[in-house]
Amino acid sequence: MTLNPLTRSPLADQAARTLREQVASGHWPVGTRLPGENELARQLGVGRSTVREAIRALAGAGMLQTRQGSGVFVVATRPVEDLRTTLRRASAVHLFEVRALLEVEAAGLAALRRDDEDLAALDRALAARHAAAHGDDEEFVAADVALHTAVVAAAHNPVLTELFSAFEPALRDGLLDLVRLLPLRHDRPDPGADSHTALVDAVRRGDAERASGIMREEVKHNLTLLRGAEN
Incomplete structure (x- = not known):
């Protein structure tokens, strides 16, 4: 041609x-x-x-x-920009289904591949998430996403990192909607504190099965809440 x-x-x-x-x-x-x-x-x-x-x-x-x-x-x-547009238009349930595919595997890989710098970054991100519990919803969600970004980075897979980077803005918006819709922070300003601490601990100990399991349960819980809110 x-x-x-x-x-x-x-x-x-x-x-x-x-x-x-x-x-x-x-x-x-x-x-x-x-x-x-x-x-x-x-x-x-x-x-x-x-x-x-x-x-x-x-x-x-x-x-x-x-x-x-x-x-x-x-x-x-x-173009990659089209993917970002698709993500912005996706429903919250679809976003969290994709999140399960990306982050469950990332958590397991992070436990196997993390180095000292990754662990230090995870500790900082976890501390920032705890501190953000005293802030507004946007601050808390930003800190939560930053922790999950650190987990993905610890997996040391550049393709996974790039995919999550494209996915991150839509995830942040979806989490913010979830927090405000239910609302999750009325009874406890730091929802998921225990599971996120356990996730970082599993990555630190190199327990891939445990890390993946924690991440799987978190996404499953979020999906249950979302589907309940939509019905």
Whole structure:
């Protein structure tokens, strides 16, 4: 398939849009190596610098990846920003179902892979969560998410870390809605204090099964509360 030459500016934006369409349409599936810069420039009717700028834009969006000495490859069929949009629109129940998939595994991996720096970060995050119990709901939820972020970081899996990073804003909003909807902090300003302390302790002791189990029960409890509130 031959690409149509571009005729209007800004050319780099047009080039990026054309390349994105080729990826999204399935013409260049995930794993495909793109034609070289010279060939893309010829087909698009632009200079190589314009092609490079377009490729950088799509790489920044998470669709393309440049591999030194190998070329440019398709790694996703849509921009990462679309995932963030999907997460923002997702229901709270769907968010917590995804949370179970990510964080239960992350907790187990953290117990197996954590190092001294991770443990120090977890201790700080746990202390901050306890301290935030005296603050408002937004402060408490932010501290809670920060602790879970530290657990994911301790898993030392860059893909998992990136996924959680995209997921984090929607999770924070979902937790805030949960806290305010039920409301969870009326009887106890620090809900889940015991389970979060136990989670950090399990990671410290290297008990992957225990860490995963604690995380699984927390998400299960949250899902039960959410489903009850929706009925």
